[in-house]
Amino acid sequence: MKKSGNLMSSKIKISSKDVSVFYSQNKALNNITFDIDEKKVTSLIGPSGCGKSTFLRCLNRMNDTIDICKVKGKVLIDNEDIYAPNVDPVLLRARVGMVFQKPNPFPKSIFDNVAYGPSIHGLASSKDELENIVLTSLQRAGLYKEVKNRLSETGTSLSGGQQQRLCIARAIAVSPEIILMDEPCSALDPIATAIVEELIDELVKNYTIVIVTHSMQQAARVSQNTAFFHMGNLIEFGSTQKIFSTPQFKQTQDYITGKIG
């Protein structure tokens, strides 16, 4: 296993230490150890079934919602173990937002979709403040212009790409520090994908982003660091440029050149 040193002088935001995950008896992840830099895009690549989504779900404890799933090891965010007994996963998830593979807007209005997080966490003390948060989030997700006249329409009436950006707006409405994205573009057409990728470039100025992708080109385009997973193991981790130009391991090379996958 290869662990890259801190690239440049960026601060470490998330630190995964010996993380193993079991679904009942099956080990889905095996001693994953690496660090994720703050305000950078880190992409997780690897053949399907290798545990990318599982790893991503460890970072906001979404695995807790799966009964048979057990996580061992430590995940430190800002040097605090999020699996420590005193950590409330509900509060943690407000700090670590998530965007899913298939856009999943709630069957509510566009406005209410974005207002969902702020209102359950009591982030806004007045209606104006709530509206302010919603509009800023929509702006940041690059969706505001398209939906400003139809905020009361249901979120499911938007196109796939717009729905996905609505989900991003929903996630950033609670001002998270980290945004997890699990193949956010796999259900989108190339144009919608390009728009979301641009958005990621923009968001990384304020957020730490971890993105799972099955597209090597996408990983190359949007991420600064890349982790390559294979069969539950972290094979290689390093700067995206280095992984794609001079991979250290044969499996990585094979995957990148399309021999496995």
Add this chain to the structure above:
Amino acid sequence: MGFWSFSVFILIIAISAYWYGNTKALRLNSNSIEKLPSLPKYYGNYALIWLIFPCLLGVFLWITLNTYILDTILINHLPKELENSFAGGINMLVDRVKTINIDNPFPGTNPELIDAAIFLENKSNEVRAYFLWGIISISVLLCFVSLKKISFKFKARQAVEKSNVTLLILCSIVAIITTVGIVFSLIFEAMRFFDQVSIFDFLFGLSWSPQMAIREDQVASQGSFGAIPLFTGTLLITLIAMLVAIPVGLASAIYLAEYSSSTTRSIIKPLLEILAGVPTVVYGFFAAITVGPFFREFADFFGFNIASESAIAAGGVMGIMIIPFISSLSDDVISAVPQSLRDGSYAMGATHSETIKRVVLPAALPGIVGAILLAVSRAIGETMIVVMAAGIAANLTSNPFEAVTTVTVQIVTLLVGDQEFDSAKTLAAFALGITLFCMTLFLNLYALKIVQRYRERYE
């Protein structure tokens, strides 16, 4: 020729027709390079269909026409004097002849009648034989033609599939025609009722006492047919039932769909569904014997005096009866809400209960409303519990502790016992029936529309 020998005969022809079609197709296939467009068995099936369909049709015709034909023959045969001497007219006479046991006639029976009966028996055998032979010759002919058709140009599979579809359509038409027939007979009888009682009095009258006088000079010789007390009674009981069933049913649906482990669920869900299968008369028993007296004693304790037959007892038990209905349907609806929506909510830092309240239930709401409306129309149509627990007194009241009655109960009480079929009292049942039918029909249509809209959203 009897019916059984006919059946066996047809069966034998059927088997040989199938066998012949199949073999002929196989032979054609093996004797030439060209192949038949369908598998051999379809050629056998095709011949079979042309045998069976005409047979069924023929038997159906025979059953419907048989009585009519025989009656006509008998009437023409009976001597005029006999007809005139028989009190009750020709129809009674025909019925009388039919009831005679020709092997062992009742001593003292008019010999002319016995002769007529023997004649009828012979004719009936004759007509049956004509019919059966007719059926056999026509269907065998058709079957034969269809066997002749086997050639390289004939696509038997398409033909067989087409006739399968025809069969399915026919079956569904039977259900539709029956329903339409019922509705029309309801409308027809209701019209006769409205000839005697004005529709305005019926729909807006406040008093319901359909007891027609036995003698002309009796007090209240004219019954009154104001249906309002019945409909308010129905509404009151339905309302009470829903007040019980909706909260409890929904809560148990939420528990089942969201909280229970899969083992608990696999035990509770079938149990609930069994509960839905308990005959309503058993619930009615429970309402009358246990719940009604309970409410009366309860009220006694506080110094009130209420009847042991009360709307609240009937409504309460009906509510319990409907709980499994609502909870089972709502559970399906809630479980059908995509997991991705729940995940989305959890990922926002929502708790389980916030997720249920703010995402799952709103998403499932149309389906839940549909379930509730279906339950309402079931409550409206329920009879047994009300007969047993709420009584038959048509009180116009909104007090749940008084006895009330419902539309369905009145229909039953109007129709039981010896009734003339054209008295206003009996016909009133049809008027009530058609009104009730319209109400539940619209309710169901509305419910289905809502459920439909819900389906569209996630597909």
